[in-house]
Amino acid sequence: MYEKRERPTVKQKKLLYTGKAKSVYHTDVKGTLIVEFRDDITAFDGGRKDTLKNKGSYNAGVSAFFFSRLEKNGVKTHFLEMLDGNRMAVRELSMIPLEVIVRNLAAGSIVRNYPFREGMALKPPVIVIDYKDDSRHDPMLNDDLIVALKLATPAELRKIKAIALKINTILSTLLAKQGITLVDFKLEFGRQGKTIYLGDEISMDSMRLWDKKTGESLDKDVYRFNKGDVMTTYNRVAARITNKAKPTASKKKAAAPKTASKRTR
Numbered sequence: 572m573y574e575k576r577e578r579p580t581v582k583q584k585k586l587l588y589t590g591k592a593k594s595v596y597h598t599d600v601k602g603t604l605i606v607e608f609r610d611d612i613t614a615f616d617g618g619r620k621d622t623l624k625n626k627g628s629y630n631a632g633v634s635a636f637f638f639s640r641l642e643k644n645g646v647k648t649h650f651l652e653m654l655d656g657n658r659m660a661v662r663e664l665s666m667i668p669l670e671v672i673v674r675n676l677a678a679g680s681i682v683r684n685y686p687f688r689e690g691m692a693l694k695p696p697v698i699v700i701d702y703k704d705d706s707r708h709d710p711m712l713n714d715d716l717i718v719a720l721k722l723a724t725p726a727e728l729r730k731i732k733a734i735a736l737k738i739n740t741i742l743s744t745l746l747a748k749q750g751i752t753l754v755d756f757k758l759e760f761g762r763q764g765k766t767i768y769l770g771d772e773i774s775m776d777s778m779r780l781w782d783k784k785t786g787e788s789l790d791k792d793v794y795r796f797n798k799g800d801v802m803t804t805y806n807r808v809a810a811r812i813t814n815k816a817k818p819t820a821s822k823k824k825a826a827a828p829k830t831a832s833k834r835t836r
C-alpha cells in the first residue's frame with residue numbers, strides 16, 4: 572500500500588515489546604520507535620491464532636491513512652511515517668493502559684453483557700473504557716476507578732473522551748463516503764510530557780465495520796466468527812477505505828442504506 576522508502580530516516584534497533592499482532596522496536600533516533608504490523612491474527616484473548624500473508628500490511632496501510640487524516644484534522648497521533656509496507660515510525664509515548672471504545676451501534680460485548688439489541692443506534696455514542704490487562708480479560712472501568720488507579724487524572728480523562736468523540740466524527744464521516752458504517756472501534760492513548768497522543772493502531776483488527784448496503788462485516792468479526800475469507804475482506808476494505816477501489820454501486824445509485832437493525836448476520 573505504501574512504497575518502500577529509498578533511505579529510511581530511522582534504523583531499527585533492539586526489540587522493545589511484542590504484542591499479539593505488532594512488535595515495537597527501538598531506533599537510532601531518540602524518542603522514535605518503529606511499530607511492525609505482523610501477519611499474525613488472534614481472537615478470543617489469543618485463544619485462536621493464525622498467520623495470514625499480507626494481513627500486517629493491510630492494517631498498517633489503513634492505520635497510516637487514518638492517522639494522517641486525523642493529524643490533518645488537528646488530532647495529535649504518534650504516527651510519523653511509513654518505512655515500508657509493514658513498518659511505521661512513531662513518536663515514543665508513555666502508554667496509558669486503557670482501551671477506549673467508542674460505540675455508534677450496539678454490537679459485540681455490550682450485546683452479550685447488557686440488554687441491547689444488535690444494531691441498535693447509540694445516540695449519543697457510548698464510550699466504554701476497559702483496563703488493558705489480558706490476564707484480567709480487560710475488565711471494564713469507570714471514571715472513579717480510572718482516577719483511583721491513577722491511570723489518568725480527571726482532566727486527562729475528559730480530554731481523552733473529547734478526542735475519542737472527535738475521532739469518531741472524523742472516521743464515521745470518512746467511512747460513510749465509502750459506504751461503510753463505523754459500528755465501534757478501540758483507541759489507545761499515551762503521553763509525551765503532558766501532551767496526550769493517540770497511539771497504537773486504527774485498523775480492521777480494532778474497528779467493527781458494516782457495509783451500509785449489505786450489512787456484511789468488513790473487519791475481524793469475519794475471522795472471529797468464520798464469516799468468510801478474512802484476507803479477501805481485509806484486502807477489499809483496505810482499498811475501499813484508502814479510496815483505491817472504484818466507487819461502489821451504492822454510490823452510483825445513491826441507494827438508501829438499510830437500517831442496521833435489518834442486518835442479517
Ligand code: 5GP
Pocket residue numbers: 670672678679680681709755756757776777778779791
Ligand atoms: P467488543 O467489546 O465488542 O469486543 O469490542 C468493541 C470494539 O473494540 C471492536 O471494534 C473490537 O475490535 C475493539 N476491541 C476491543 N478490545 C480489543 C482488543 O483487545 N484489541 C483490539 N485490537 N481491538 C479491540
